[in-house]
Amino acid sequence: MHTKPPSIKIGVQNIRKGFQNEKVNLQVIEGLDFEVREGEFVAIVGPSGCGKTTLMNIMAGFLAPDTGVVTVDGKPRAQPNARGILITQQGSVFPWLTVKQNLLFGLPEGLANRDALADEYAALVGLKGFENNYPHELSGGMLKRAEIARALVVKPEILYMDEPFSALDALMSLRMQNELLRILSIERHTVLLITHDVEEAIHLADRILVLSPRPARIQASFDVPFAHPRRLSSPEAQALRVAILKELGVTGTV
Amino acid sequence: MKGLKQSLPSIIVIAVVVGIWWAIVVATQSAIFPTPWQVVTGTMELVEDGTLWEHIGASLMRVGAGFGIAVLFAIPLGLWMGWVRGAFVTLNPVFQILRPISPIAWIPIAILWFGVGNASPIYLIFIASVFPMIVQTTAGVHTIEKRFLRAAENFGVSRKKLFLQVVFPATLPQIIVGMRIGLGVAWLVVVAAEMIALRSGLGYLIIDSRNAGNRYDLVIAGMIIIGLIGLMLDGIMRLLESMKVVRWRYAH
Numbered sequence: 001m002h003t004k005p006p007s008i009k010i011g012v013q014n015i016r017k018g019f020q021n022e023k024v025n026l027q028v029i030e031g032l033d034f035e036v037r038e039g040e041f042v043a044i045v046g047p048s049g050c051g052k053t054t055l056m057n058i059m060a061g062f063l064a065p066d067t068g069v070v071t072v073d074g075k076p077r078a079q080p081n082a083r084g085i086l087i088t089q090q091g092s093v094f095p096w097l098t099v100k101q102n103l104l105f106g107l108p109e110g111l112a113n114r115d116a117l118a119d120e121y122a123a124l125v126g127l128k129g130f131e132n133n134y135p136h137e138l139s140g141g142m143l144k145r146a147e148i149a150r151a152l153v154v155k156p157e158i159l160y161m162d163e164p165f166s167a168l169d170a171l172m173s174l175r176m177q178n179e180l181l182r183i184l185s186i187e188r189h190t191v192l193l194i195t196h197d198v199e200e201a202i203h204l205a206d207r208i209l210v211l212s213p214r215p216a217r218i219q220a221s222f223d224v225p226f227a228h229p230r231r232l233s234s235p236e237a238q239a240l241r242v243a244i245l246k247e248l249g250v251t252g253t254v
Numbered sequence: 255m256k257g258l259k260q261s262l263p264s265i266i267v268i269a270v271v272v273g274i275w276w277a278i279v280v281a282t283q284s285a286i287f288p289t290p291w292q293v294v295t296g297t298m299e300l301v302e303d304g305t306l307w308e309h310i311g312a313s314l315m316r317v318g319a320g321f322g323i324a325v326l327f328a329i330p331l332g333l334w335m336g337w338v339r340g341a342f343v344t345l346n347p348v349f350q351i352l353r354p355i356s357p358i359a360w361i362p363i364a365i366l367w368f369g370v371g372n373a374s375p376i377y378l379i380f381i382a383s384v385f386p387m388i389v390q391t392t393a394g395v396h397t398i399e400k401r402f403l404r405a406a407e408n409f410g411v412s413r414k415k416l417f418l419q420v421v422f423p424a425t426l427p428q429i430i431v432g433m434r435i436g437l438g439v440a441w442l443v444v445v446a447a448e449m450i451a452l453r454s455g456l457g458y459l460i461i462d463s464r465n466a467g468n469r470y471d472l473v474i475a476g477m478i479i480i481g482l483i484g485l486m487l488d489g490i491m492r493l494l495e496s497m498k499v500v501r502w503r504y505a506h
Binding site: 060062080082085086091092094095096101109135136154 | 405419420
């Protein structure tokens with residue numbers, strides 16, 4: 001039996017980005033290069049304010065870099081599209097639509113089984129029975145589930161997750177991480193996760209990129225070779241955590 | 255029971271005001287200013303001969319027409335001005351100049367254009383209510399959070415879907431606020447507007463009661479009825495605010 005090595009899904013080549021006005025000239029990203037393989041889960045960690053969100057917006061197509069190019073399947077990516085869905089900390093589930101209507105939102109009107117698909121994905125994330133509820137009737141965790149379901153139902157190839165669980169309390173965040181792993185074990189996607197939480201990155205990712213302080217460059221890259229379900233208390237995971245924190249400039253009592 | 259407990263202080267205040275009013279009229283032995291009881295009997299008079307319902311109906315019809323036309327005009331225009339920057343830049347200064355002009359200042363022009371009849375008061379009510387609704391709708395579009403527009407862009411939906419499922423529902427709470435303000439203002443100017451109305455309407459009732467025989471009991475009756483109906487209309491607009499599709503905006 002032979003398996004083809006996974007192909008390159010996303011290519012980031014020589015990305016630079018700065019913000020200029022009369023008062024400031026702020027270089028945010030300084031020459032980033034990396035690749036993400038098909039089906040790979042890559043986490044990007046870095047100090048706050050280092051340009052992680054700017055990078056994510058460029059990768060998802062919402063922001064144009066000053067130089068460089070982002071490719072998806074080898075082709076330059078310009079505009080956002082449903083092949084890659086962005087999930088942010090704030091979330092963007094439409095509060096004026098029910099859960100079901102939110103799930104239907106991204107599905108083409110002509111699609112024959114769109115109704116069944118919406119129900120299926122609501123059930124997949126554990127929102128069966130809440131299809132007709134409005135977002136303000138849901139808890140923070142349920143809202144995240146709805147957001148993930150709305151992203152997955154359009155069958156994206158890539159999920160761009162920008163601090164998706166940071167607004168949740170620690171326990172709910174952990175639950176949602178496990179939930180995400182469960183869903184990804186059913187449906188494999190290429191995932192890019194931005195987080196400031198090193199443990200979250202170790203829990204979820206296949207590979208972790210550490211960004212430098214602004215202007216952002218890739219400072220280090222770590223493979224996370226542990227099988228799921230992962231035990232963060234294992235010596236190997238702890239060693240990795242210490243190594244990553246060291247790259248981030250945190251030493252001592254970790 | 256809770257409702258009663260909550261409105262009890264207001265009821266007491268109203269009772270005290272009516273009591274003071276009564277006492278002053280009796281003490282001053284005013285020949286013209288009516289006691290609360292005279293207002294009640296005056297109102298009963300109007301109820302019995304049926305003219306009260308005619309006046310109320312005429313006023314509601316005019317406000318309904320003027321406000322209705324204003325809604326049909328203001329909401330599409332406000333959405334357009336909110337969405338298309340050029341439209342906003344061009345039209346906003348015009349409306350900002352027109353907005354502070356009191357509808358009463360329009361009376362001579364309304365008579366010139368529409369004569370003395372139903373069209374003039376309807377026009378005045380339209381003028382009074384259209385601007386707040388344009389302003390609120392435009393502001394509603396401008397304050398749509400970027401994360402929602404981004405999500406719509408991300409899913410690559412058609413312009414029609416973007417409008418129907420994002421822009422319009424996102425703006426709807428503000429539109430309803432605008433409608434509430436607009437209807438309030440419309441009802442507020444009904445008296446002024448009906449100064450040029452022909453023999454009907456609560457505004458006409460007030461002016462006519464004064465002119466034809468100093469019937470101040472009917473003047474006050476007309477004022478109180480206007481107040482009560484205004485409260486009722488606002489209550490109806492509040493019902494719109496409790497719809498589930500807009501609750502997200504008003505909650506907390």
